[in-house]
Amino acid sequence: MADTASEAMVETKALHKEYGATVAVNSISFKVSRGEVVGFLGPNGAGKTTTMKMLTGFLKPTRGSVFVGGVSVADDPIAAQRRIGYLPENAPLYDDMMVVDFLRFVADLRSIPAATATGRLKNIAERCGLMNVLGKDIGQLSKGYRQRVGLAQAMLHDPDLVILDEPTSGLDPNQIVEIRSLIKDLGKEKTVILSTHILPEVQATCSRIIIISDGKLVADDKTDTLTTGQTGSVIKVIVKSKNGPLDEGKVKGIFNDLPGVQAVDRHDSEGTGTLGFTLRASGASDPREAIFSAAVSHNFVLLDLHRERVSLEDTFRRLTRGEN
Ligand SMILES: Nc1ncnc2c1ncn2[C@@H]1O[C@H](COP(=O)(O)OP(=O)(O)OP(=O)(O)O)[C@@H](O)[C@H]1O
Ligand SMILES: [Mg+2]
Secondary structure (H helix, E strand, C coil): CCCCCCCEEEEEEEEEEEECCEEEEEEEEEEEECCCEEEEECCCCCCHHHHHHHHCCCCCCCEEEEEECCEECCCCHHHHHHCEEEECCCCCCCCCCEHHHHHHHHHHHCCCCHHHHHHHHHHHHHHCCCHHHCCCEHHHCCHHHHHHHHHHHHHCCCCCEEEEECCCCCCCHHHHHHHHHHHHHHHHHCEEEEEECCHHHHHHHCCEEEEEECCEEEEEEEHHHHHHCCCEEEEEEEEEECCCCCCHHHHHHHHHCCCCEEEEEEECCCCCCEEEEEEEEECCCCCHHHHHHHHHHCCEEEEEEEEEEECHHHHHHHHHCCCC
16 A cells, blocks of 8 residues: 555646646646645636646646545546545535435445445534535525535545635635634544635635646745745846847746746836846745856846845735736
C-alpha cells in the first residue's frame, strides 16, 4: 500500500487543462498534507472548478497528474474516488426525491454495506443538521439545506479528502455561518480543499490558501501570513529592442521561464520600440539578476527594472478587483 501518514493527501504535478484554445488550468503543482484545510481562491474563471474536477477524476487533464493518498487518479480512479468526497459547484440533486431516499441512493452508489448504511446515514444527517427534513422532497428545500444535503452526500462514505466547490455560494449570511461551522468541524478529522472567490471565506475556515488566477498558481501560503506577511514581489520591467521590433510573446516567454517568476503580464510601455511587463515573484525570490542576464543573452535593453514587495492580500485584491 502506497499510503503512509507522512505522504501528501493530494499532490498535483504540472496539472494542465486546455479547452480548445482556452488554457483553463496552466501547469499547477501543489501538495496538500493530511489534515490540512486549504482554500482555493481565485476570481471567476480562474480555473478552480476545472482543477477540482481533475482532482476528483471527473475530468481528464490535458497533461500532468494527480495523486490522492499516493494513488494516481488517472491509473486507478475508483480507488482514488473511494477516498474523495466531492461537493460540485452546482450539486446535482434529485428535486423530486426525499432527502432520506437520496442519501440511501448515494449510499448504494458508494457500495456502503446495507448493515452499516442506516447508522452511517443517521450519523451524517445529524452532523449536517438534516434530521428534520429527511422526509421532505429535495426540491422543497432552501438553498442552505440543499447545500447541507450536498455535504452529506459528499461525506457519506467517510472519505479522507473532502473537496468542496464554492460551498457557501448563494447562501444568506446565517446559512453561511452554519455551513462554515460544518466545514470547520469537518476539518478536524478530514483533509479539506474548498474553493471560493471570497477572501473572508478562506480566512474563516482555512489554514492555508492557494490563489489561482487565469489558470496559474500565483500564491500558496499560510492564512496567517495573509494579514501580516510579505509573501512575494512585483518587478516592473521596461524593455527596448536593440535591433528590429520586439516579439511580445517571446519576451514574455523568456521572463516566464526565469526561476521564481510566477506570472508575467503586460503593462504600459514607454513609446515605440519598448514593452512594459509586470513580473510576479514568489516568496523571497528575487529574479532581478536573472532578468538582467536574460536581457543580455537575448539581446534586448532594460530601460527600467524595479522591485516592490507585496502581501498576499495585495495579490488577492489585484486578482479580485472588479469582483462582487
Ligand atoms: N467545458 C468547458 N469548455 C470550454 N471552456 C471551459 C469549460 N469549462 C470551463 N471553461 C473555461 O475554463 C476557464 C476556467 O473555468 P472554471 O470554471 O474552472 O473557473 P472557476 O475558477 O471555477 O470560475 P467560477 O468562480 O466562475 O466558478 C474559464 O475560462 C472557462 O470559461
Ligand atoms: Mg467554479
